Amino acid sequence: QSALTQPASVSGSPGQSITISCIGTSSDIGGSNYVSWYQQHPGKAPQLIIYDLNNRPSGVSSRFSGSKSGNTASLTISGLQAEDEADYYCSSYTINSGVFGGGTKLTVL
Amino acid sequence: QVQLVESGGGLVKPGGSLRLSCAASGFNFGAYYMTWIRQAPGKGLEWVSYISASGSTISYADSVKGRFTISRDNAENSLYLQMNSLRAEDTAVYYCAREKVSWSLFWRFDVWGRGSLVTVSS
Numbered sequence: 639q640s641a642l643t644q645p646a647s648v649s650g651s652p653g654q655s656i657t658i659s660c661i662g663t664s665s666d667i668g669g670s671n672y673v674s675w676y677q678q679h680p681g682k683a684p685q686l687i688i689y690d691l692n693n694r695p696s697g698v699s700s701r702f703s704g705s706k707s708g709n710t711a712s713l714t715i716s717g718l719q720a721e722d723e724a725d726y727y728c729s730s731y732t733i734n735s736g737v738f739g740g741g742t743k744l745t746v747l
Numbered sequence: 748q749v750q751l752v753e754s755g756g757g758l759v760k761p762g763g764s765l766r767l768s769c770a771a772s773g774f775n776f777g778a779y780y781m782t783w784i785r786q787a788p789g790k791g792l793e794w795v796s797y798i799s800a801s802g803s804t805i806s807y808a809d810s811v812k813g814r815f816t817i818s819r820d821n822a823e824n825s826l827y828l829q830m831n832s833l834r835a836e837d838t839a840v841y842y843c844a845r846e847k848v849s850w851s852l853f854w855r856f857d858v859w860g861r862g863s864l865v866t867v868s869s
Contacts, residue, residue, distance in 0.1 A: 641791070672853040676792075683842055683859040684792065695847075695857060727792050729854050735806060736854030741791040 642666065642728055642739035649745040650718045658742045660711040660728030668709035672731035675704055675713045678741075679724045688713060720746050749773035749858050751843050756863030763833050767863055769826035769843030774858075777801075777821035778849040782856065783828050785839035785865075795841070796828065800850055811837075833867045840864050 643661040650656040660667065660675075667673055675688035686695055688704040691711070701716045711730070715722055723746040728739040755767040769781070783795040796807045796817040805817055816829040826843050841863050844856035 672855065674855050676856075683861055684856075685859070686847070686855065686857045689847060689855040689857075690853075729792075731852075731854035736794060738792040738794065 640737070642730060642737055644726075644728060644739040644742045646740075647743045647745065649747055650715075651747045652718050652720065654718050655714060655716040656718060656744065658713045658715075658726055658728075658744070660713070660730075660739045662709050662711070662730055662737070664709060666709075666730040666732045666737055667706065667711050670731050671706075673704065673706060673711045674729045675702075676727045676729070677724050678727065684727060715744070718746055722746055751845065751858055751860035753841065753843055753860040753863035756841065756865045758866045758868065759833055760869050761834060761867055763867070764829070764831045765833065765865060767828040767830065767841055767843075767865070769828075769860055771824045771826065771845075774845075775849070776824040780846040780850075780852040781819060781826045782844050782846070783817060783826075783841055784844055784856070785837075785841045786862075787836075787839040790839075793839075797852060798826070799852070830865070833865075835867050838865060838867045 673691050676684035677687045678684040687698045687702050692704040703714045705712050726742045750772045752770045759765050782797040798805050798817045814832045818827045843860045845858040846852050847855040847857040
C-alpha cells in the first residue's frame, strides 16, 4: 500500500487560514469516509484531530476542519495560532488495512 | 485515565531480537483493536501491525512480515510486539495505539503511548 501524498511543508501567518492536501487513490481516500488527521508536536506522540472526514474528537478546537473531494482529502486550519506549528499526517482506511500520508510540516510565521 | 505505556525498547545489534510491551489502563482493553505504529528518526508514520480485540485477526506490514509477531493478553491489559531478525531500517520510535471505537478497525487512533525507541546498530 503506497503512502498518501502530502506537501512537505506549508506556512501561514497568525490569524490566517491554511489548507493541507492529502492525495490518495480510489482504493483508499476515494473509496472511504474513514479519513483521519493527526497533529504531532516535536518529541510528542501524534494526536487525533479529525476522524471520519470531518469530525473532531472532544477537546479539539473548531478551528480544525476536514473535507474530501474525489481522491483528495484536505485539512483546513483557520485563525492560525503559534501552537498550531507542528507536523500533520493524514490517514485513510482501506479494506482490512490503512495507510498514512508522508506528513506536512506547518510553520507559523 | 485512559493510558498506554510502552516499554522494552533499546539498542540491539542487526539480526538480534527485542520484545516491546504496551500496558493499557483506564479502559476495557479487551474490547479494542490495537496497533503498533513506528516512526523512523525524522520520518513519517508507518503502520507495523494490528490485532483484533479477541486476538483472532492479525495483520502485518510487508516490511515486517515473517520477522515481527504481535500478541495480546487481555487478562493482563497488555499488547506485545516480538521483533526478530532486526535490521538497521527497523530503527524507530514504536508507538502502540488504540482504535477509537470498540470492536472495529477503521484507522482512527485516538489513544497513543509516548513511544519506545528501538535502535538497531552494530
